[in-house]
Amino acid sequence: MSGFPFLSVLIALPLLGAIVTAALPQGHAKVLPKQVALGVSVLTLVVAVVMAFGYHVHDGFQFTEDQTWIKAFGAHYAVGVDGLGLLMVLLTVVLVPIVIGASWYDADAGHTKAFFAWVLALEATAVAVFAATDVFFFYVVFEATLIPAYFLIGGFGRDGRRRAAVKFLIYQLAGGLVMLASVIGLYVVSADHGTPSYLLSDLSGLSIDPATQKWLFVGFFIAFAVKAPMFPVHTWLADTTEQATTGTSVLLVCVLDKIGTFGMLRYCLGILPDASRWATPVVVTLALISIVYGALVAIGQDDMLRLIGLTSLSHFGFIVLGIFVFTSQGSAGAILYMVNHGIGTAALFLVAGYVIKRRGTSSIRAMGGVEKVAPVMAGLFLVFGLAALGLPGLSPFVSEMLVIIAAFQHHWWTGAIAVSAIVLAAFYVLWMYQRTMTGTGVGSSMEADPEREVTRDLDRREVGTLAPLFLTLVLFGFYPMPLLNVINPFVQDTLQQVGVVDPAPTVTSPASGLVAQNAGGQQ
Structure with a gap:
């Protein structure tokens, strides 16, 4: 199994599916493209699941x-996957x-082929980004994701x-382009060490001087902050989620935006550890601003899709905060x-899309x-909303608590x-x-609005x-260990690369009032 090119298949399958879907005859433009796209995506999922069962968490x-x-x-x-x-x-x-x-049923008959073909193309490029182990290849597929994303928006x-698509593309x-300068800089640095290379395995072992690391870090981080998104380069997000289809x-928000935080872990921490530690105060500050600002702005929104998009600004702030407090719990x-x-x-x-489609x-x-x-729709809307706010028993609660604990370890404020x-x-x-499910709407009532009935x-x-x-x-809310068992070895390797260790917990001795650290600490 280890010799089978799983990742190449996972990239090629949806890409070929996109080409086939787009090339279908016009007479079959309504139903067949959907069936082909769904079949290809399910087959891709099966291949990925088989690959996952062959993955060894410590290797x-x-x-x-x-x-x-x-x-x-x-x-x-060059492709490969670790836990991340x-x-x-x-x-x-x-x-x-x-x-x-x-x-x-979202795309009309005249554009069905295009919509589902672009969805498959986006899947192929996203898988390539997450699997890339060559920085130049990563940059190429990083930019390639913009093509299907632009046409979908x-x-x-x-x-x-x-207008939203153009704004997205410009950002x-x-x-x-900023990241490209850092990609070229990495190649120049590796050439100065005698082995010009874009491979992660070569670059992660290089000894790069602190000043150069800082410049390279800035280039990568700006690109990843835009992609994530983070304050203040987030303004494309709300416009995009408001104007695009829910699919x-x-x-965009649940797959492509992850490339930003993925890149911070893979490239900023993995290749530029000294610069990552140097930038921590600024990054943590931006993360906290994103957390609070995203939540405050979301409160004032009347458009449901815009509100949900802005909540992601707050959530990505939590993710970036967890990364840059440099503890195993945070990461x-x-x-x-x-x-x-x-x-x-x-x-x-x-579920918001289903509500909007019915209410118009x-x-x-x-x-x-x-x-x-x-x-049923209202009940699921409530459950998914409670997941967004981190209700215990649903999986976001576990991750949110881990980040908050790490944040307090970093500093109480x-x-x-x-x-x-x-x-x-x-x-x-x-x-x-309350306003959408239990209220009656401004200027109307259930009795006065037959359409609502x-x-x-x-x-x-x-x-x-x-x-x-x-x-x-629900499953990962009560039992997150299958995910954490895959995550923890990657976290340990990354923190070791950065050169940090978890802060030692302290306890107060009731007899002497002295503060004692854990094994290996001093009194």
């Missing part, structure tokens, strides 16, 4: 492939068939989608948060009373600011639920798309 990068790609540049087609990469690949291949099922959705291209928003919590956010926010986007508006004030006529966002999250989630509940297809996400939230 580092596995399923590696390395072929010379552009000899003159020293670039390789495996989870991100699995998250991608799980969400794509769910998005295809949820978007079954600009081609499908609301009237303002084209992402600007960040990518597109799921792929493990951040990676677990990446997975849980992808599942929970995908579910919230999709995304305005929170114009809804109200949905739970009386669609109790860091933890205090992070905790405040939990209160704000409860406010915007419960207020949104015939609002239908979720059908079997729609429940089927949400059920896997619901079950996953």
Whole structure:
């Protein structure tokens, strides 16, 4: 099994599926493209699951492939996954068939082929990003993700989608160009050491002087902060989620945006550890601003999709905070948060899309009373909203608590600011639920609005798309160890690369009042 090119297959399958879907005859433009896209995405998921069962948690990068790609540049087609990469690949291949099922009727007959072909193309490029172990190859597929993303945003959705697509593209291209300078800088540094290379295995062992590390870090971090997104380069996010289809928003926020925090772990910490420690005060400050600002701005939104998009600004602040406090709990919590956010926010986007489709508006004030006529939809909306605010028993709670504990270990005020966002999250989630599901809407009532009375509940297809996400939230809420067992070895290796150790816990001796540290500490 170890010799089978799993990752190349996972990249090639959806890419070929995208080509086949786009090339289907016009006479089959309505149903067949959906069936082909769904079949290809399910087959890709099966291959990824088989690969996951062959993964050994303590063996580092596995399923590696390395072929010379552009000899003159020293670039390789090199792929492999460790614990971080495996989870991100699995998250991608799980969400794509769910998005295809949820978007079954979203694209009109004339554009069905294009929509589902671009979805598969986005899956292929995202898997390539998470599997890349050559920095130049990573940069190429990092930028390649923008092509299907741009057409998904600009081609499908609301009237303002084209403007949102252009804004998205400008931000992402600007960040990518800054990162390109750092990619070239890494190659120059490796050449100065006698072995010009873009391979992670070569670059992670280089001794780079602190000043150079800082410049390289800035280039990478800016690109990843735009992608994540973080304050103050986040303004494309809300416009995109408001104008795009809900399926597109799921792929952007729950898959592509993870590339930002993935890159911070893989490249900033993995290759530039000294610069990562140097930048910690600024990054932690930006993360805390993102956490609080995202929650505050979300409270004031009337558009449901815009609100959900802005909550992700707050959530990504938590993820970045967990990464840069440099403890095993924080890093493990951040990676677990990446997975849980992808599942929970995908579910919230999709059920919100179902609500909006039935009501004909995304305005929170114009809804109200949905739970009386669609109790299943309202119930799932509540569960997924509670997951977003970190309710105990649902998987985001575990990751959020790990990050908050690590934040308090970093400094008490860091933890205090992070905790405040939990209160704000409860406010915007419960207020949104109250106004959309239990209220009557501004200027209307159930009796005065016959359309509201015939609002239908979720059908079997729609429940089927949400059920896997619901079950996953509950399962990993009570038993997160399968994920943490994959995450922890990666965290240990990364912190060792950065050169930090967990702070020693302290206890007060009741007899002497002295503070004693754990084994190896001093009194």
